[in-house]
Amino acid sequence: MADQKALLKQITEVSFTVNDLTLYLDTHPVDENALTAFKQAMEQRKQLLKTYAENFEPLTINCVCPDTNNKTETNTKYAGQKHFTWVDGPLPWEGGNL
Amino acid sequence: MWNYEKRLQFPVNIKETCPKTASLIISQFGGPDGELAASMRYLSQRYSMPCKEVGGLLTDIGTEELGHLEMICSIIYQLTKNLTIEQAKTAGFDAYYIDHTTALWPMAAGGVPFNACEFQSKGDAITDLIEDLAAEQKARTTYDNLIRIIPNPDVREPLKFLREREIVHFQRFGEALENIKSNLNPKNFYYYNPEFDKQFVKSTMQ
Numbered sequence: 001m002a003d004q005k006a007l008l009k010q011i012t013e014v015s016f017t018v019n020d021l022t023l024y025l026d027t028h029p030v031d032e033n034a035l036t037a038f039k040q041a042m043e044q045r046k047q048l049l050k051t052y053a054e055n056f057e058p059l060t061i062n063c064v065c066p067d068t069n070n071k072t073e074t075n076t077k078y079a080g081q082k083h084f085t086w087v088d089g090p091l092p093w094e095g096g097n098l
Numbered sequence: 099m100w101n102y103e104k105r106l107q108f109p110v111n112i113k114e115t116c117p118k119t120a121s122l123i124i125s126q127f128g129g130p131d132g133e134l135a136a137s138m139r140y141l142s143q144r145y146s147m148p149c150k151e152v153g154g155l156l157t158d159i160g161t162e163e164l165g166h167l168e169m170i171c172s173i174i175y176q177l178t179k180n181l182t183i184e185q186a187k188t189a190g191f192d193a194y195y196i197d198h199t200t201a202l203w204p205m206a207a208g209g210v211p212f213n214a215c216e217f218q219s220k221g222d223a224i225t226d227l228i229e230d231l232a233a234e235q236k237a238r239t240t241y242d243n244l245i246r247i248i249p250n251p252d253v254r255e256p257l258k259f260l261r262e263r264e265i266v267h268f269q270r271f272g273e274a275l276e277n278i279k280s281n282l283n284p285k286n287f288y289y290y291n292p293e294f295d296k297q298f299v300k301s302t303m304q
Contacts, residue, residue, distance in 0.1 A: 023158055
């Protein structure tokens with residue numbers, strides 16, 4: 001089973017890379033090294049978000065798929081029942097839940 | 099248009115209740131150099147910015163500031179969520195508790211409510227970008243002051259992250275200012291206002 005805490009940490013790290021490169025590319029839109037790094041980080045982020053949503057709650061609305069989300073039925077009130085998985089998981093400001 | 103991502107930009111996991119610390123950090127929510135003023139400043143200025151790359155940068159930094167606002171609110175929330183009535187009497191938090199219990203409300207550490215006068219949207223690209231550069235430095239100083247007096251590592255780590263972001267944003271705004279200037283009259287940057295005197299603006303800027 002995927003380690004939720006480790007997976008979320010990876011998502012935080014790769015998303016930070018995407019975020020910081022976004023600002024850099026806003027002022028250096030033709031920097032080839034930055035464009036390559038952005039592409040790699042985006043691919044990694046997309047894959048990690050997908051894996052996270054399959055095992056746990058979806059983190060973005062684009063990851064919401066009631067048929068495939070949260071296989072482990074972690075942090076949900078609706079185990080065994082088809083439901084809107086966007087309501088699963090902890091609220092981000094609660095902290096310490098993972 | 100915005101979409102929410104259900105995670106913090108940097109983790110906030112605070113174990114120890116401390117209303118005194120919360121009453122100081124609240125300045126970075128609703129204070130003069132806080133994250134609410136930062137996001138509203140950039141997201142307000144962007145519409146009339148003459149250069150689309152700079153308008154894009156203001157959107158992206160303004161959006162990140164909303165994520166910072168969420169981190170600051172999470173810190174304050176976690177510092178006070180298990181507050182006892184005895185702890186509520188702590189100097190610096192008692193007055194806040196009377197008006198807001200443990201809810202989040204934007205104000206400065208000195209008790210002044212959030213006010214739009216804490217930022218400017220002037221409608222002149224040079225003026226606004228220099229305001230943005232100063233804003234990032236003022237926020238960096240506030241984080242320096244907080245980090246200097248707060249010993250708890252659970253609180254310090256996210257504050258250190260936020261402080262570093264101020265420096266990165268300062269760098270990006272500096273590049274944006276150079277971009278604007280490169281499209282102005284090099285003999286006199288103040289010859290016209292690129293956000294108003296559109297007949298002078300080169301097509302490269304749009």
